Every structure is written in C-alpha cells, then in structure tokens.
Amino acid sequence: MSERTKHRWAMAIDLDRCTGCQACVAACHAENNLPLSDPESAAKGRAVHWIRVDRYYEGEFPEVKVKHMPVLCQQCDEAPCEPVCPVYATYQNAEGLNVQVYNRCVGTRYCGNNCPYSVRFFNWFDPVWPEPLQLQHNPDVSIRMGGVMEKCTFCIQRIKRAENDAKDEKRDVADGEIQPACAQSCPAEAMVFGDLNDPESKVSRMAGSGRSTRLLEELGTKPKVFYLQRGA
C-alpha cells in the first residue's frame, strides 16, 4: 500500500486571495451530504463542517487585524490519525489521500483526538433529513450512519469519476480537471487542487512558492495542503 502511484493529490490555498466568505463551507455541505445541525447540537460543538474558516483577531482596537484561514483535512503524509485507529478505518492510500472507511469505523474517536487540526467529525446519531431535503443528496457520496467518523475526502467521488473517465478515454487526468467542491466554488479562486507528482501542475508551482507554508508543520505531519501567506 505504501507504493506511490502516479498521482499525489494536494491543495494550495492562497490566503491573499481568500476573503473568508465561506462559499467553500456551503459548497462542501451541498456536495458531501453533511448531516444538518440544529441549535442545540451546534451549541454542543457537534455541527459538521468538513471545511471551516478559522478566524482570529489580533491586536486591540484600533490596530486590530483579522486572520481568515480555511481549514480542511490536511491529508497529511504522516497523518497522526492513521496509526492510532485500531481497525484501519483510516489509512493513507496510494494517491496520498487520507481515506476514511465508514463501514470499517467502530467509533473509538481516537483519530479525532489525535488530529492536531481538529478536522475530524463524528456522527453522534444517525443523520436525519426532513422530507424532501434528502432529494438534494449526492448519490456519489455515502450517507454516514451514526457512530462513525467522517472528514474531508478531497472530494474523492470527483477524483474517482475523473480518473475513471480518463481511463475510459485512455489518457491522463489533466491538471485542473478535478476540482473539489470547495475549490470549484471559491469566488476568489483561492483554492487550487492538483497533482504534486506533476511538477508542472498549478498546485506544485504554488507549493513551491516563497509564500508557501503548511499548518502546524512543526509537528512533522507533512500536510498536503499548502497555505500561501499574505503579501507580495
């Protein structure tokens, strides 16, 4: 399983473009059948947002700054969530995706504790959608049952679709052909998805930019989400 194949999916987020508008958050809800929260569960911290925009205030009025940062699963190469799962429900696949296998998950939630980015979410109950909201469900994405972990998949259903189409047409997946829902929606085009194994891909070039950093890099998690800091 450790053998790397052609692709190594990654994302670059230009924080200078990002406005914190949260279009990505809503797009993710629409694409990935995220369970709905309600006021009580939201107050309990149980709202599921595979991608969120962290905001911090720095300084005091009037010299106060706001920091926005979209945070999603960082798809770490050395993911802390992976070794601790006792049943291999989360693991690194050959394309560098940190996969969550819902039907294997027994719900120890250890991965959630060990994720320094806190991007893993738990299904506390079986999800419910009042009729006919379920008509909107994306048939390409599983409806997760209660008791299992879930998290950003880099829109694996879109990756699979594109790879399958490319295979049918006997060609490679083109750069930019795959866009996760968040990146597709982003009005400022702050998010770029692509293949790190292709040095010419947009994401490779952005990852190599002087502004490129990774979140909590010091932990050695080797995330595959690159943040391009603000500034020239």
Next chain:
Amino acid sequence: MDRRNFFKILSTVSAGAAATSCGTKRDALAPLLVPEHEIVPGVEQWHVAVCRECAAGCGVIARVMEGERTVERNGQKFRERVAAIKKLEGNPLDPVSGGRLCARGQAAVQGLYHPDRVRGPLKRTGARGEAKFAPVAWDEAIAGVVDKLKGRASDVLFLTAPEVSARTASIARFVQAIGAPAARTCSLQQPAGLPRYDLARARYVLGVGADFLGTWASPVYYMRQYGEFRQGRPGVRGHFVQADSRMSLTASNADEWVPIQPGSERAFLAAIGAVLRGENPKQEWLDACGVTEKRVRRIAEELKQSEAPLVIAADTEAALYVNGLLGNFNKPGGVFGVYASLGSAPQKGDVRGARVLLVDAGENPAYLAPGSLANVETIISFSPFLDDTAAQADWILPDHHALESDMAIEQPVSPKRSVAVGTAFVKPLYDTRAVEQTLADVAKKMSVAYAPVTPEEFAKPLLAEGESWEDVVRRGGVQADAQAGELKVPQALQVQPVERSPLVLQTYLSTQYYDGRAANLPWMQELPDPASSAMWDLPVEIDPKTASSLQIASGDRVGVESERGAIEVFAYVHPAAIPGVVSMAIGEGHAHFTRYASGRGANPLTVADAEKPMRVKISRIAGARGELAQFSPQDREQGPWGGR
C-alpha cells in the same frame, strides 16, 4: 439469501409495514423502476439556471441526478425516484459568476427542497397574524384575489424586487393593465444602476462602507476580481484600504482598516476629496468620521501616487466625486458607466399607505419594516414560504421556487450588458404557479387584457443577429457589447451633519442571511457568522470597552432598547468594534419563516433603521437562559490563561 437482500424484498413486498420496526429504513429499497427517458441512475446532467438569493442574478449550472422521495397518492404512501437538483455551481459562461458561487447561492437548492414550502394556494382562516390557513383550489384563490382587487385599483400596491427582469416587467404590465400605481420595493437589495468598478486591474483601492466581498452589489463578481487584484498579476499585489464603521468581511481583508463613525462615509470621502483638490478638509468632516487629518492626508496622498487608484463606496455619488478627482473614468482599474437598461427597476416604497398589498416572492415588508402592515386591509402573498408577511396574508398564491421557474434577469453588475436566463428543468414539486401565470389568471377573471412578459420577449433586444433563443437558453444568458452610459459626476459633495451619540446601533446585511431571506435555509443557519462565529442566531456586537463598562461578556443575554422598540439578544464582545458603536446583522428574528427560522433570534429592525444608526440603551439581563451557539467561541489565538 443474506439479510440485506431480505430487507429489500420485505420492504417492497409489504410496503415497509414490517420492516420499519427493525429500524432499517435506510436499508429499504425504493422502487427499482426509473423511467429511462427521465433520468439514468448514476449519470449526471447539467442544466443552466439563475441564482435568486441576491440581486446580482448569478448564472449557475445545476447538477441533476436521481433522488428518492416519499409521495402520497390516493392515500397510499410510497417511495419514488425523481430527477432532482444535487448541487449548484457557477455557470462558467456567465459574466458575473464566471463559474463561481457564494455560500448563499450554494444553499439555494435547500430552498427548493425545503420541508416547509407552501404546497398550494392558501386562504387565511384565523385572525390576521395567527398564521392559520386552509388549502384551497387555485380557482378559488384566483377568485378571492379578483374579489379583493375589483374596483380598488388605485389602492393596490405591488411589491417586487428592485430589479429589471421579465418578472418585474410582467408586474409592471399587470399593474398598468388594472390601473394600479407602479410597483414598488421594500427590499434592502442594492438597486440596479450602480457603476462598475474595475477592481481586478486597480493597484490601490480605497473602499468606503461598501461590503463588496460580503453583501454589496455582487459579492461573487467582486470576489473574483479581488483574487486577481491581490495575486492575479505577476509581481503586482494590489493594496487595499477599507474605511468602514465596522469590521465587515471586506474590512477584515483590507491591509488597513480605517474605523469611521457610522453614517460618516460621505464626510470621509469629502475630506479625501478636499485633500486631492489641494484644500484643507473641513474640521467638521474629520470630527464626524473620527479620523485624524494626518491619516486622511496620507491615504489621499497614497491614492494620488498610485498608478491605478480606485475608490469603491456604497455612496455612489461620493464615490464618483472622488474617482472623478482622480481622473479615474473608463480606464483600466477605474470606474465604468452603467449600460442602458431594458426597463426601470421598482423604486423604494412605503407600504404604510397601501390598502391592498400584493407581495412578490422575496419581498418581506413585515420583517424589513416591522409594524408597517398594521393598517393594510388586504395582503396577497406570492411567497413559496410562510414568511413574516405571508403569515399575515389573506391569500397565499405560492410561486414556484426560482429553480423551478422560467426567468430572465438583467444583471446589474456585469462587465457586459447582460441578461441571465433560466428555464425550468425539474418538475415543480408542488401545486405552485409562477406569479406571471397567476397574474394572467387574475387578469382573465377580471376581464382585463394582459399577457406576461416572457423571458424571450424580455431579452430579445440583446440578441445578436442570427442568435437563436435556444442558444441563449442553453448558455444561460445573453451578453451584448454595448456602450456604457455617461457617468454623472458631482462637482461638489453636500455633506449632511452627522449626529453623534454615546451609544448607537447600526444594522447591516448578514453574509449568511442577506436581508433575512436566506434564514430559512439550514445550511445558512449553521454557517458560522464571519465576525462572531455564531450559528443559528445573530448576536449584537459590542466593543470590549463598552461591554466591560456594562459588565457584559460574550454569550450574555442583553436587552437593546431604542425609541422604536426593544429586543433581547445574545451579546458578542467584538474585539474590532468601534467604541460606542454597536452593530447587529439583519437576518434572524422572523416571527414566521419555516421551522428553521421561526422565532429564532431577534430582528434588529425593530429597534433600529436599516439605513441610519440609532441611539440605543443596552443592559445585561441577569439570569437569562440559553446559550449562544458558536462554531469557534475562541477568537484569539491565545487563551486568557496562556503563557507564564
């Protein structure tokens, strides 16, 4: 045979009677049969549509695949598979969205499949405001409306969106046909006719009071440009200064935020303008906005030095004045004029004088002008939701959801003269009718000659030679190259004196709910507020100094009181709020607006004005219950007890 197959069989054979007791609902099998011609399982289709969550009218594309629902026919419940919209994306061919979409646009599909839609015409049965209705047949409802309209044409006020569209054109034609006054609007949407700002090619941008990355004009259009402005040009990074009375989403992205007093945008721009003209800014202007002369001079100087400066302001006249001083018209990175319109957008109107009110979908006077319906005799609503206004209506004749409708809308913010066109491609879920159709039915019953304006008829002037309507429908719109109109530049700015009081409340459009119209969408309810991270509610934002003097902490319940009224809300101590300026977003506080928004939070328009800040008193309510749900309660990177 294993159990999972068994359940499928069982639920099919016995119509789920036995299987439900085992909690296997999700295991149950929907009818296997899908008409091949309608939708093929596992295959996606894309259709164009238009987003109607704000006035910008972004062209979108909708992904259609199979979906399952429970239907009841002849007293029998069963599951069936239908074609359903799965997701909206921006239409790449659309000049406004350019293939992108904002959060509210993404959530529009939840409006379509909302569990609490009005499923057919309703007649009020209880007292007004009790929200008791009985379903009626369309004929009865039409007859009821005709009864109310007959002979009262001069008393009629039709409320619709401040836009130029096939819908507003049809309404204009209708009111003319029956002899009623022109349609008006009560919406807080930015009206059509704003100049276009070429943000993408500007080098130095001064924004004043316009939340163009959040709610102003077309956030999608300006965010697309903003990305280019910042990082789209190799070696060039645009510099951005925002003068605003609160830390809006736009201000939070600025390199420099200039806090100015609410209502002093024009005074600030007048001061900038004075410096640009080589004059001294008047002290009263500086006092009004609370910015030092030094800072005003520095910003004006920076504007002057920049090779491509740009001033974007909510106050169009003031923006044009300063841009004029910078010689900034019709050039890259500057301001462009407005294209000739296909019609005229309804003007703001006061509903208080109306006797018979017709309210188009999207208009909600009961929420945006609380108490204004008290003297209205008859209210007829076309809303697909039981919102604050519809709840008071005598008749509800529900419109289709926008995604089920045919439509054509002139895009007010667009680099070209353009109309977005959407055609219905999923069957209406319920017994609803397009407003145009309802009006035609009413007119017929009243024996008035009337035909609605079709999208094709509306957009026809823009069609190029040889361009077929089918092409337009397939692309989702039509764009025409046209000469933009001249910009009227004021020679001087009239600055009204700004009143200052110790504690004022200003309201603003919220990123999640816009002017409250998206509050019924659960995805928007659970979208954290950009400032406070609040979910399922909106708090009042108080600066730390004022909060500590009133002994208020984040999450406390507070009473906000003005001469107009009083509300009770959660407080959020906003680290970037201007001392003495309290802000609250419009969006929550609906008396009626489906299960997701009814009775949640408070409506700031009960105490304050949408346009003008108002003096308020704030006090903590001791012992109040409830908890403000926040996605990230911690708004600083360090905790209060971090560090030695």
Next chain:
Amino acid sequence: MFRCLAGLLIVCAAGAMCAEQPVAFPHDKHIKLGLACIDCHIGADLRDRATIPSVQKCMLCHAKLLRNDAEVKKVIGYADKGIEIPWVRVYGFSTDAHVKFRHEPHYRAGIACATCHGDVAKMSVAEPVVKHDMGTCLTCHRQRNGPQDCAACHY
C-alpha cells in the same frame, strides 16, 4: 446491533420468499431468442449502474408478441394501468456497506455478467446465486489484480 439481530431472525423465516417476483420473467427464454443482458439492463456497459427496464420496454415487443401468455398478460396489465412492475431486487448492496460499485469498469475489464450474477441465461427466474459480499469481491480482485485499496469501492 439491533439491525443485525432483527436481520438474522427474519432471514431464517423468509427463505422461500426470495424469488417471489410479480411476474415470472424467464431470463433463459429471452436470451435464447438472441437478446443480450445489456439490451434490457442498459447502463451496465457504459455507466455506473445497470438498470431495470421499464414496463414500456417490455411492451416494445409484447404489445404484439405472446399476448395470450398468462405471465405476459400480467405485464400488459401493468402497462395498461400505467404503473411499473414492482420487481423485487435480487442483487444489491446495503447502504451501510458504503459501496460505490460501478458496472462500467468491470464490463470494460471483460468480466462476464455471469461471474457476479450467476448464469442467469440458464435460469428462468433470477436467483441470488453469487454471494455479494466483500469476500467475493476481494477474492476476485486478488485473482485478477484489481484494485484492493479500500477507497476503490468505499467512499
């Protein structure tokens, strides 16, 4: 857990019901007449899912052919009433399994329909002869060097 227990209990009681179809459709007869599986179950070769034909499709032939046969009469009855035949599913995955099965890659790889569905061509009424569980899938994937990554099917 409750699901499992309830499932086990009822499975024992219901063995005979599995092939009880509203119309005794003879697959073998149709194949002998020269039809291929994908003529009716369209989509299996090109798309994710194979479909079950609408009664309209049956009527393409049976509007004229064999109108007096008892079973065909049932089909005509459904068609006349304008409702679909409530076929009983023979193969499928539970939603709990979170399997995203695609027919098309399997078809492309040259896997015969019979490998997973049994030799329906020789059956009159389709019966579940191949166990559709992860063991069956994986055994085949190992033998034929198909992908064994969990995320190949589960996501």
Next chain:
Amino acid sequence: MAAISEPVVANAARAQLWRPLLHTSARYRMVVALLAAVTLWGLFAWGYQLKTGIGVAGIRRPVFWAIYLVNFVFWIGISHAGTLISAILRLTDAGWRKPVTRAAEAITVFALMIGGMFPIIHLGRAWLFYWLFPYPTERLLWPNFRSPLLWDVTAISTYLTGSTIYLFLPLIPDVAALARHTTGWRRRVYRALSVGWTGSDREWHALEFAMKLMAGIILAVAVSVHTVVAWDFSMSIAPMWHSSIFGPYFVAGAIFSGIAALLIAMAVIRRTLHLEAYLTEHHFNNLSKLLLLMSLLWFYFTVAENLTAWYGNEPKEMAVFGARVRGPFAPYFWAMVICNFVVPFVLLGIRRLRTIRTATIASVCVLIGMWLERYLIIVPTLSYGRLAATWGKYAPTWVEISISAATFTTMALLYLIFAKLFPIIAIWEFETEVMEVSSVS
C-alpha cells in the same frame, strides 16, 4: 441453606470466617438490592445509549473522549490494588500480607472487568467491538497493531486472564475445605472449583510454586498494562499528553489508587464481618505507610510533569496547563492536589493521626483525587487543542453520570457476591501464619 457438620469446625477462626458464607442477613439483602437497582439503572442508560446513539453522552468535538475513558483509566488503576500489592508482598514474603491478599486480588479481577467494559461502552458502534480482536476472515482484514488501543486490548485481556488465575490459585485449598463441609449446590460448586484438591504435599508444593510464578508474571503484566494505558495518551501528539513520564506516572498513580481501594475494602470488611481480630491495626498501619509513600511518589511525578510544561512555556502546552492551574479546570486541579497529597500527607504522615479511621478517610480522598487526576489529564487537553478556533467545553450528561455511578455499585455488588461465595480471607494461609507464630513462641 447448606449445613455444616458441626464437629469438624472445631476451629473458632474458621467458624467466624465461614459465617458470612452461610448466613445471609436482611441488611445484606437490602444493600444488594440497592446496589443492584443502581446497576440496573446504569445498564438501562447504556441500553439507551446503544439504541439512540453515543450522542446522548456529553462528548463532542473536540472532546471526543471524556468520563468513559476517565472511568476506564480509573478502574484499571484500581485493579492494581490487588494483584500488584499482593504479588509484591508475596514475593517479598511480607508476613502481614496474609489476611489482605484475597481481598486485594478480588478487587483486581472485578475492577478489570468493569474497566475493560469502558472501551466498549465508549465506542460509536459498540456492537462491532470484536473487530478489535485479530480473527481470520476471507477479507484478510486485521486490526491495526500500531494502534495503542489494540495494545490495550491485548494487555487488558492478558491481565484479566492472569489475575483471574492468580485469584483462583490460593482459593483452591479453601474451596476444597468448603466442599468437604457443605452440602447441596454449594458442595457441587466448591467441589468443581477445587479441581480435585486433596491436600497432599505434592499439591501444596505445586501450589506454592505456581503462586510464586504467577506473582512474578503478574507483576510484570501489571506494570506493562498501566504503561500501555498511559500510552493511549502519550503516544498521541496532543499537548500535555505527549509526555515521556506518563508510563511510570500512570503506574504509580494506579498503585496509589489501588492501595486506597484496598484500604477501604478492608475497613468495610473488618467492620461488617467483625474481623477485628484478623485485620488489625498492624495491617492498616503498614498499608497506610505504603499509601503515604505512593502519595509522595505521585506528588513528585505531578510536580515533574507540570513543572516541565510550565518551564518550557510552549504556547500550546501552556494553554492546557493554564486551563488546569488557573483556568476553568483550576477548582478540580487544586481539589486533586488536596485529595491526593495534602490530606494523606497530613493524616498519614503524622504518626499520631494515623488510625484506621483516618487511613480510610485518606483513602476515600485519594480515590476522588485520582479520578479527578484522570479527568484532568483527558478533558483539558482535548478541550484546548492546538488550534484555538477549535476549543470547546465539555459537560457530562445523565447517561454518562448514570453509567459511571453504576460502575461503583457494580464493583460493590460483585464484591459482596464474591464475599458471599468465598472466604474473603485466605483461611489456609492464615492458619499457616497462626501455626508459624505459635511454633516460634
């Protein structure tokens, strides 16, 4: 009730030690009923959680583990009472151990059974717990041996097996004796359990050897079990969990709470069964000294753990440290220090104050303190993760509280039933002690 053939029970000691086995008072029945009621309520709460979803507990993002895991660590800690103490004392041949060992060993087995339940109770899909065991399937799916949770499963099942054997071995001569002197179902049970014990010299030697051997093994297993439990936390990269001293810190804490539990159990047995003659001041005094020693050791570890975090001043660790010492968790933190250090130090450190009563009070304090210690290790770290935007507050619900409360009653219930079926003091060991003492004099 099984009758005892009177002439055989000549020994008064035997009569007294066997009495509770053969005579059931109304008070006993009442206490059992009360405990059973709470236990049943806990079971109901668990059933409700299974049916409705684990969400009925107060856990949330980011506090994915809370008092279920606190209880887990706590009860595994208590389990060290027994086996470890009795094994150490047996290996060092401390004569005063003899009336104490069985009481201790029983605690171990029951605490392990209860503690071992929590990893299952806290699962999101508890009915799939068997996926944590390695068993062959055609899918070739194995558990992940890199996961500390799997080490837990291995360690705890080993420990439970070992300590059950260790409890059982010294029970054999006693049940054999009981089998000879009882009738009815008891006789059959005792006879089966006595595995054909005749009391020959060879058997005594084999038993002696087996017990020595098991003591050695169990000691190693016990130390490793709690180290593994500590690794559940220290193997992660969460602030204040990723600590190298967690292994020994947890072992020390476990022995500490284990001794406290043993002291309480002994005090209760002494009082209710009127065994003042067998469980003397001497035994309590010795155990109190041991408790005092462990209290000092615990304090040393706590200081070492917190001082390094404070001195290092790493922001992410300080967020947790600060929350514990001066933030929202401060009341619990200082309560823990008082319970675990101040109270035992004063009550047991001053010889004048060291009595059976004060030792019991100190022990109760230590149990409370150690429960709080585990709470303070688990909850603040998870509440104050590395990214401040994800911080969140945890509060338990009635389900968690009910299940937690039920574990204490279950423990007491199991213990009472055990004491009803088997002599809580190893009679034969005690007899040999009496013989030894009399022969010396």
